[in-house]
Amino acid sequence: MLKLENNKTREDRVQVTATESTSVGSRKWPSIGASIENMGRAGFDAAFLDYLRAICDAEHFALYHIEGDELCDISAGGATLTGVAGKQAKIYAAGGFWRHDPGLEPLWNSEADGRPILAHMDIDEIEHDEMRERIYRPHGVRERVVLSARLPRSAVTISLIRTQRSGPFAADGLARLSKASEGIMAMAMKHVDIKQSSTDASEALTSLPAIHACLSDATPSLARREAEVCARILYGMTSLGIALDLGIGEESAMTYRKRAYSRLNIGSQRELLLWYLEQWSHQRINVAASRLQ
Incomplete structure (x- = not known):
C-alpha cells in the first residue's frame, strides 16, 4: 500500500x-x-x-x-x-x-x-x-x-x-x-x-410532479396545457377530475387531450402510456450515464 x-x-x-x-x-x-x-x-x-x-x-x-x-x-x-x-x-x-x-x-x-x-x-x-x-x-x-x-x-x-x-x-x-x-x-x-x-x-406513474417533469423534457414537446392534461391522464384522473384540478372546463380538457394526441401521432390512452414509458426510460438512461461521467 x-x-x-x-x-x-x-x-x-x-x-x-x-x-x-x-x-x-x-x-x-x-x-x-x-x-x-x-x-x-x-x-x-x-x-x-x-x-x-x-x-x-x-x-x-x-x-x-x-x-x-x-x-x-x-x-x-x-x-x-x-x-x-x-x-x-x-x-x-x-x-x-x-x-x-x-x-x-x-x-x-x-x-x-x-x-x-x-x-x-x-x-x-x-x-x-x-x-x-x-x-x-x-x-x-x-x-x-x-x-x-x-x-x-x-x-x-x-x-x-x-x-x-x-x-x-x-x-x-x-x-x-x-x-x-x-x-x-x-x-x-x-x-x-x-x-x-x-x-x-416507483415514481414513473405514482408522482404527478415526476410525470409532468418527464413530459416537459419529452420529444416532441407538448404545449403547457397539453402536458398538464396528459400528466393527469397518466396519473389516472378522469376528464372531469382533470378539469376541476386545472380549473378549466371539461370540454377544454378534452380539447387539450385531442391536440396532444394529434401532436404525438397517437389515438388512445394506451398509446399515450406506451409513448410516455419510452420517454421516461430514455431519460433515466441519460441520468444514469451522467452519474458515471
Whole structure:
C-alpha cells in the first residue's frame, strides 16, 4: 500500500491510503457471489456485510451516495445490535454529520477518477463532538474505516466499524480490504445505481410532479396545457377530475387531450402510456450515464 499521509496533526491523524488495484477473486472469499447476485435487492445488505466481515472482520457497514450537496444513505447492516447500523446511518445523513467527517477529507482532496481511497481512524480522533458522541460513542464504536471514491458528479462512500468489545481492525484485514477495494467499490456503485433507478421507477406513474417533469423534457414537446392534461391522464384522473384540478372546463380538457394526441401521432390512452414509458426510460438512461461521467 502507498501511504499518503500518517501524521499526528489535527487533519492527518486519520491514516489515509491510496489503495492497490489488485482485485480479490470470488474463489478466496466465496460470499462475493451473494453480494453480486443481490445488488439492488433487499438481500444485498446481509450479503455485503458477510463479504466485508470475511475480508476485514467489520462489524457494521453503511453505504452512502453523495451528489451535489446531498448525501443519501443507501444500505447498512450490522452483525450485532440489530437495526442500529441503519438507524445511525440515517441520523448521520439527515443530521449533516458527513460534512464534518474527517474520513471524507481525503475524498474531497482526491481526483474524480473513481479510484478507491481508504481512511482509518480511532473514534477519539473525531473532533466534531456531536458527531462522535451521537453517532458512535453510544454504541461502543472503537475504530472506523472509510472506503470512498469520487466521480466528476458524485461520490460513493462506505463506512466500516469495529467496537470496543471486539477490538481494533487487524493489520492483515486492512491489507485485504485495500486489495479488494476496487471490487468492493464497483459493487457498491452498481448497487447505488440500481437502487436509485428503482426509486425513480416507483415514481414513473405514482408522482404527478415526476410525470409532468418527464413530459416537459419529452420529444416532441407538448404545449403547457397539453402536458398538464396528459400528466393527469397518466396519473389516472378522469376528464372531469382533470378539469376541476386545472380549473378549466371539461370540454377544454378534452380539447387539450385531442391536440396532444394529434401532436404525438397517437389515438388512445394506451398509446399515450406506451409513448410516455419510452420517454421516461430514455431519460433515466441519460441520468444514469451522467452519474458515471
